Amino acid sequence: MNQKLIALDLDGTTLNPEAKISLKTQETLTQLQSAGHIVSIVTGRPNRLSEPFYHQLGLTSPMVNFNGALMHIPGQNWSDEYQYTINKDVVFSLFQLKERFKIQMIAAEGKTMFLADQAYSNTFSFFPATLKSDEILTRKSLQQDPAAVTVFVEREDQAALRAEILRKFPQVSVNTWGGPASVLEIVHHGIQKATGLERLANHYQIDQADIIAFGDESNDLDMLAYAGTGVAMQNAIAPVKAIADDITPLTNAQDGVANYLRQYFKMD
Template sequence: MTRKLIALDLDGTTLNNEATLSKKTVATLKSAVKAGHVVSIVTGRPNRLSQGYYDQLGLTSPMINFNGSLGHMPHKHWQDEYQYTFDRDIVLDLLKHQQEFNIQLIAAEGKHLFLAHQTAATQVGFFPTVLTHDQQLSPATLTQNPTSMTIAVDRPLQKRLQAYIENRFGSSVDVAPWGGPNSVLEVCAKGVQKAVGVERLANYYHIDQQNVIAFGDEHNDKEMIEYAGRGVAMSNATDQLKAIADDVTQLNNDQDGMAEYLSKALKLA
């Protein structure tokens, strides 16, 4: 069988609703690798919050984090590692306008960077509720350009803040709201999304675009689903994603929908 590149979103796709990997998912992905296919995590999550899954799956492929902005091989040097960043001044500008937009949290992240400034306790799951001393974001501590900035903002002010960032810095960054219940904006380098990372993986492994299978459930998976020879939306995916996907899983992420679909598609024992 032709070697495939399998690009996997994590939340709402590979992970169940408890944000864990089921036994079936682990077994299926391990047998896909054993059959000679390349399995790669392609997630919006930072590397600090996805490496545990990578290790649990026993992967040795590169991992794509921050929606395509970082590509690296955990635990080892990869000569094709890359990281897209944007000017730290954009973060510092938003720190100054924190009160005006009622911003509860600003986090600046990169492969080896995690700094945040909180004005109120937020219920955004990806961030520690209490920041340690060396995680405090300020003009003094942010000495490098970040790969990603995440902003938790009052819902009524979200669109206004997005417009502010786009009008001021739109030539160098893209801004996108998160799906789901949290009012969060994510900022990354202009033109970078998951398909950027998937294309790099396909080139690295010399796998044709038509032999890429990608799974996702949210708007940040759109370009990856469009890029893949077979873009598969989860049954729990947004209607917009289902509309552009080549196929939709029968079962959702809490029913091993991806694993079920993949074992049939690859004829895994």
């Protein structure tokens, strides 16, 4: 069998509902790496919330974060590393729109930066419940252009705020998070997970036909469409299942990724 590039979304896909990688999943991915296949994380998460999983899986491949805006090898100076950023003026504009659009929190992030205008208690634990003094987002503290800006906004204002951002800043893309929270994510225009996946494939000189990608949410659509085999999770949203080449028989709570890969590679 040809060498495969296995691209893994994290939340709702490789991670179980407790946001952990099960022993079965870890062992399966370790075996596939030992057999010469490439395993890579391609996630919307920032690198600060992905690197523990990267190290748990013993990966050496580049990792894609912020839905394609950053690709890097953790702990290394890698010549092919990239980070697409957006102008920090977008953040300053959001400050002015806070009252009008019931914005609850703004966070600006990059590979080596995390800033938020206030602490935000939520069920994701993606953002700290308390901020250190050097994590507070202000006009003064934001010294560099961010790779991604996350905006928590009241749901009834989400569509109008998205339209306003795109009107003022046509050079960005604005995505919505899946799940119960009303969140907008702002990245460089045209950047998506498929951006990082294509770079990965080129780096390893792997044909699209030899890419297997797993995902469950709207931010995975382009990645699954780009991959030779785009696999939707059993727990994926309907649009992802609709464009996928295949669907895992089991959910992320049932080791769906590991189960699928073990059958695909005839490991059992």
